Amino acid sequence: MPEKEIQPKAKEEAPAKGERVRSGRVFLPAVDIFETPEALVLVADMPGVPSDKIIVDLRNNHLTITGEINPPLGEKETLLVQEFYTGDFQRDFQLGTLIDQDHIAATMKDGVLRLTLPKAAQAKPRKIEVKVG
Amino acid sequence: MPIFTFREPGWDLFREMERLQRRMSRLYEETLGPALSRWRAGVYPPVNISEDHDHVYVRAELPGITPEDLEITIHEGNLILRGERRIPAEEKDVNFHRRERESGFFRRVVRLPEAVDPAKVEAYAKDGILTIKMAKPEEVKPRKIQVQTA
Numbered sequence: 213m214p215e216k217e218i219q220p221k222a223k224e225e226a227p228a229k230g231e232r233v234r235s236g237r238v239f240l241p242a243v244d245i246f247e248t249p250e251a252l253v254l255v256a257d258m259p260g261v262p263s264d265k266i267i268v269d270l271r272n273n274h275l276t277i278t279g280e281i282n283p284p285l286g287e288k289e290t291l292l293v294q295e296f297y298t299g300d301f302q303r304d305f306q307l308g309t310l311i312d313q314d315h316i317a318a319t320m321k322d323g324v325l326r327l328t329l330p331k332a333a334q335a336k337p338r339k340i341e342v343k344v345g
Numbered sequence: 346m347p348i349f350t351f352r353e354p355g356w357d358l359f360r361e362m363e364r365l366q367r368r369m370s371r372l373y374e375e376t377l378g379p380a381l382s383r384w385r386a387g388v389y390p391p392v393n394i395s396e397d398h399d400h401v402y403v404r405a406e407l408p409g410i411t412p413e414d415l416e417i418t419i420h421e422g423n424l425i426l427r428g429e430r431r432i433p434a435e436e437k438d439v440n441f442h443r444r445e446r447e448s449g450f451f452r453r454v455v456r457l458p459e460a461v462d463p464a465k466v467e468a469y470a471k472d473g474i475l476t477i478k479m480a481k482p483e484e485v486k487p488r489k490i491q492v493q494t495a
Contacts, residue, residue: 216449218430220389242445248438257446259406282472284404288397292458292459295391296406323408323473 226302241277241325245305249337252309254327258301260284261318270313270326275305276286277325310335316331373458389451390426390475396457401459401479408473415470417477421461424455424477460485 226238241256256275258266261279269276284298285291310332318327390405403424408414410430418425432448457479465480 218447218449218451220387220391221447222413222474242447243431244440244444244446245442246435248436249440253439255446257408259408262472269351283472284393286393286397286402289395289402290397291393291395292401293392294392298393322410322470323406332469 222339223296234300237297238302239297240301240303241279242303245301247309251331252307252311252329254305255327256301256303256325256327257323258320258325259323260298261301261323262321266318266320266325268310268315268316269305269317270329273311275307275329278302279287279325280324292307331334348465388453390453392426392453392455394455394483396459399481401461401481403455403457403477403479405475406473407470407475410470410473410475412468412470415468415475417468419457419461419466419479422457422460424457424479425452426455426475427452433482 216290223239225291226240232238241258243257244255246253254275256277258279260281265280265282267276267278269278279301281298281300307329309329314331315330319326390407392403392405395402395404404425405431407428409432410428414431415426415428418427427450429450430448432446460482461479464484467478469476469478
């Protein structure tokens with residue numbers, strides 16, 4: 213298999229939604245979303261966000277993920293070259309599937325959030341038996 | 346203050362050009378800030394470089410990367426970052442709605458703005474941010490000069 217090189221992409225800034233208390237930029241994390249028969253899984257790249265600064269909010273099928281970063285520079289550092297901007301992450305999703313809200317699981321490792329949203333019983337796929345009549 | 350002055354004798358074109366260039370870059374820095382250097386390289390991963398009194402820092406956002414996937418080399422004032430960002434495959438029965446995260450190889454050379462001591466380099470990855478901390482050699486560190494009273 214040929215080697216695939218990663219192409220750089222500028223971080224996309226999140227559309228402004230009201231004013232924020234915290235100053236600084238907000239970016240849209242890159243996400244993978246996939247479905248298994250039991251759950252909807254969302255994986256988001258949020259570099260610089262520690263695991264205790266993640267907020268996952270789900271109400272009426274509206275999912276919001278927010279992550280706050282720690283200060284990107286040490287106290288006495290001055291920036292010499294800047295190729296990427298740093299800032300918090302936030303993104304909204306409208307879920308089409310009914311979610312079992314009591315069993316949502318979230319893990320955060322090395323700046324990657326993995327959110328498992330189990331489907332509610334009535335949303336799981338069912339095989340329909342066709343009867344011979 | 347005039348930007349370009351013509352002086353005879355001992356006028357040196359090259360020195361004059363240098364002066365002009367310095368002033369222009371200072372003007373850019375003042376008005377546009379560090380945003381100017383953004384995206385000049387166009388090679389993954391983008392880096393931010395900063396310094397304090399004793400160290401030069403290079404940082405890159407590499408979410409999900411582990412130390413085994415990275416190879417860091419310092420060679421003649423260049424920092425070489427090589428590695429692979431892996432996204433583990435999911436089980437077979439999944440169907441994707443969105444796939445925005447990227448995986449693959451990268452190899453990037455970053456020209457260091459200052460001399461560093463290749464023996465005093467530390468690299469650590471935390472929350473998906475790789476930081477390479479390089480010590481400045483003693484001779485390039487800013488030094489305070491005490492003015493002595495005669």
